[in-house]
Amino acid sequence: MSDVALDDIVSLAKRRGFIYQGSDIYGGLAGTWDYGPLGVVLKRNIEDLWWQTFVEQRDDMYGLDAAILMNQKVWEASGHATGFNDPMVECKNCHSRLREDHIKGDNCPVCGKTGTFGKPRMFNMMFKTNIGPIEDDNSVSYLRPETAQGIFTNFKNVVDTLSPDLPFGIAQIGKAFRNEISPRDFLFRAREFEQMEIEYFVDEKTWKTEFDKWVKDIYAFLSSIGIDKSDVNELEVSSADRAHYSKRTIDFEFDYSFGKSELLGLAYRGDFDLQNHQKASGKGMEYRPKDSSKPFVPHVIEPSFGIDRLILAVLSNTYSEDVQNGEKRTYLKLPANIAPVKVAISPLLKNKPELVKKSKEVYVRLKKEYGAVMWDDNGNIGKRYRRQDEIGTPYCVTIDFDSLKDDTVTIRHRDTTKQERVKIKNLGEKIA
RNA sequence: GCGGGAUUCGUAUAACGGUUAAUAUAUCAGUUUUCCAAACUGAGGACGGGGUUUCGACUACCCCAUCCCGCACCA
Numbered sequence: 454m455s456d457v458a459l460d461d462i463v464s465l466a467k468r469r470g471f472i473y474q475g476s477d478i479y480g481g482l483a484g485t486w487d488y489g490p491l492g493v494v495l496k497r498n499i500e501d502l503w504w505q506t507f508v509e510q511r512d513d514m515y516g517l518d519a520a521i522l523m524n525q526k527v528w529e530a531s532g533h534a535t536g537f538n539d540p541m542v543e544c545k546n547c548h549s550r551l552r553e554d555h556i557k558g559d560n561c562p563v564c565g566k567t568g569t570f571g572k573p574r575m576f577n578m579m580f581k582t583n584i585g586p587i588e589d590d591n592s593v594s595y596l597r598p599e600t601a602q603g604i605f606t607n608f609k610n611v612v613d614t615l616s617p618d619l620p621f622g623i624a625q626i627g628k629a630f631r632n633e634i635s636p637r638d639f640l641f642r643a644r645e646f647e648q649m650e651i652e653y654f655v656d657e658k659t660w661k662t663e664f665d666k667w668v669k670d671i672y673a674f675l676s677s678i679g680i681d682k683s684d685v686n687e688l689e690v691s692s693a694d695r696a697h698y699s700k701r702t703i704d705f706e707f708d709y710s711f712g713k714s715e716l717l718g719l720a721y722r723g724d725f726d727l728q729n730h731q732k733a734s735g736k737g738m739e740y741r742p743k744d745s746s747k748p749f750v751p752h753v754i755e756p757s758f759g760i761d762r763l764i765l766a767v768l769s770n771t772y773s774e775d776v777q778n779g780e781k782r783t784y785l786k787l788p789a790n791i792a793p794v795k796v797a798i799s800p801l802l803k804n805k806p807e808l809v810k811k812s813k814e815v816y817v818r819l820k821k822e823y824g825a826v827m828w829d830d831n832g833n834i835g836k837r838y839r840r841q842d843e844i845g846t847p848y849c850v851t852i853d854f855d856s857l858k859d860d861t862v863t864i865r866h867r868d869t870t871k872q873e874r875v876k877i878k879n880l881g882e883k884i885a
Numbered sequence: 886g887c888g889g890g891a892u893u894c895g896u897a898u899a900a901c902g903g904u905u906a907a908u909a910u911a912u913c914a915g916u917u918u919u920c921c922a923a924a925c926u927g928a929g930g931a932c933g934g935g936g937u938u939u940c941g942a943c944u945a946c947c948c949c950a951u952c953c954c955g956c957a958c959c960a
Contacts, residue, residue: 460953468896468911474951480933481951533960578960598960634886634958642959696960715959780922801919808919831913835921840911842921851920863920870921 457772459710463639465783466768469844471495471793472640484636484644486761491844494793494825496647499678499763500626502790503649506674508624514651515611517625519603522584522594530733531602531726533579533595580630580644596630601755603627604652605726609736619740619751620663622653626760638711640761649758654740654751657724664701664721667756671705671719678767679788686713698725707766716766717758724750767791771845777870785845786868789884794846795825796884799837801853803830812852815862815877819850822881842867848884 466472471492475485488496508514528534580596597603604623611623626649636642655663672682690702700721707716727750731738739748771786789795798816800808809830820826827846829837834851841849849865856862856877864883865872875883 463952464896470895476951478933479950483951535960578958631959637953777921782922799920802917804917805919833918833921833923835923837922838920839922849921853919855919865920872920 457710457769459639462710462765462768462772465772465785465843466492471768471844475645484633484642486640486643491793492764495767495787495791496760496764498791498793499760499767500649502677503674503758504624504626506677507622507651507670513617513621515615515617515621515623517604517607517611517623518627519600519607519625521597521628521630522582523597523602523606525593525595526733527602527606527730528579528595530729531605532729533598533602578631578633580632598631599629599757600625600627600648600650601652601726601757604650605730608652608654608727608730608738612740618743620653620655620659622651624649624651626650638709638714640765641709641711641714643761647760649760651756652726653754653756655754656749657752660700660721660752660754664719664754667719667754668703671717671756675705677788678763678791679770679786680707680716680763680766684708684766684770685716688715695720696722696725698723707762707769709765709769716762717756720755720757722753722755724752726753727751782839782842784842784867787845787847789847792845792847793825794827794841794844795823796848796850797827797829797837797841797846799829799834799849799851801834801851807857808852808854811856815850815852815880818877819880819884823884838865838870850880 463472467474469491470489473487473489474481475487476482477487504516508516525534579598582594582596583592584594585592604625607623611617627647628645629648630645633642633644636644640646653663653667668687672685675685676682684707686706686708688704688706690699690704695702700723702718702720704715705717705719706713727738730736731750738750740751741748767787768785773784773786775782775784785792787793796819798812798819800812802808812830813828816826816828827841829841829849831837831840838849845867847867849867851863851865851872853863855874860877861874862877862880863872863874864880
């Protein structure tokens with residue numbers, strides 16, 4: 454298990470404006486979290502990087518942003534309307550609650566007693582709502598429990614309008630909702646969360662090689678947000694545990710403070726989803742090869758990332774403490790490309806107008822170029838460094854009296870606390 | 886959902902059936918300070934919500950919410 458305590462991360466996240474409890478002033482709402490001023494930037498940086506990596510930098514990928522509310526027929530076709538509707542039974546002896554379909558015979562698997570089960574009760578993991586003013590069976594809709602179905606239902610649209618060559622993928626970032634029985638472990642299991650999902654459509658014959666390529670691509674992306682291959686455990690999901698239509702599924706697990714748990718998943722789903730929607734909607738889901746060979750329903754490989762879980766992993770991985778001059782220093786070793794503040798600008802002394810003036814010039818100049826630049830003149834210089842350390846700012850630039858003479862400044866590095874003197878005009882290449 | 890524990894300034898802690906609820910740190914303003922949380926002055930900031938007992942409840946009791954630990958769940 455990771456030796457970073459979850460409490461330390463939760464506390465820092467709140468103290469510094471990364472993540473707050475949802476509905477905080479009313480006592481909270483279980484399973485919801487709000488991203489504060491720094492958190493939203495961190496999150497957006499990761500999403501942007503993901504989008505660049507998997508959509509913009511590739512020519513076989515197409516973006517999508519589908520509606521959260523969908524026709525109830527979507528969930529009937531996908532199996533969620535029944536699959537998410539699990540009958541639960543409770544053992545009257547040991548009070549264990551179990552899924553009825555997981556129990557063999559009349560024996561409680563927990564306490565071993567026989568005939569102790571009460572009446573099964575339905576538990577639906579989907580949030581139900583009604584469309585329009587009349588609440589009846591026809592008006593029922595659900596908040597999507599995964600973004601994937603929005604991609605499958607638009608498969609035909611994308612094929613018809615952009616006529617992509619196989620293999621190709623459709624990528625989407627968006628919210629999903631699950632009425633979890635017990636949300637746990639900070640961002641890890643929430644009722645409202647965000648997914649970054651890809652459905653990658655392939656010819657069945659090629660699925661194994663494409664699957665392996667995705668494993669590589671996933672590691673490359675993780676590495677770019679500071680999660681190394683050595684931080685990840687690949688769990689081959691056994692045929693008993695994976696969905697019946699899947700021939701292979703890998704859970705990529707991360708070592709969180711509460712134990713190894715899923716960070717993201719990679720599943721080969723066969724043609725299960727498209728076939729189901731073809732059957733249910735009556736619309737053709739074939740791909741027509743350009744060489745006029747026989748049309749077929751493609752198979753699909755699904756890399757599915759939970760942003761919130763990625764953020765929790767990034768925070769766990771980068772939360773660091775060391776001792777400087779006998780004082781504990783807390784810092785986030787965030788990679789520069791996702792740090793919410795890239796560089797902080799300070800005058801060495803804030804009561805010297807000439808230093809402040811010069812610092813402002815540097816600040817305005819860098820802010821214009823990089824955006825994520827913070828002005829910090831509070832307290833003394835050491836205090837500012839520590840404060841920037843805690844929010845993971847990789848570079849601090851300080852303007853001192855020499856700066857006035859020769860246009861140089863010191864740039865101080867978060868991880869080493871070392872500093873170097875550079876020309877103002879060369880700052881860009883140092884923090885790029 | 887079940888069992889156990891908890892909930893007091895942003896954070897971390899303290900105290901008390903009865904004065905203005907304390908301390909550290911953080912925050913903000915000012916003085917000072919020539920590179921790693923120095924010092925000084927000042928300011929703002931909390932008893933999760935509701936009910937009961939009581940002359941009086943942050944404190945006791947009940948209900949609810951949330952968090953933590955364990956169990957179960959995770960299609």
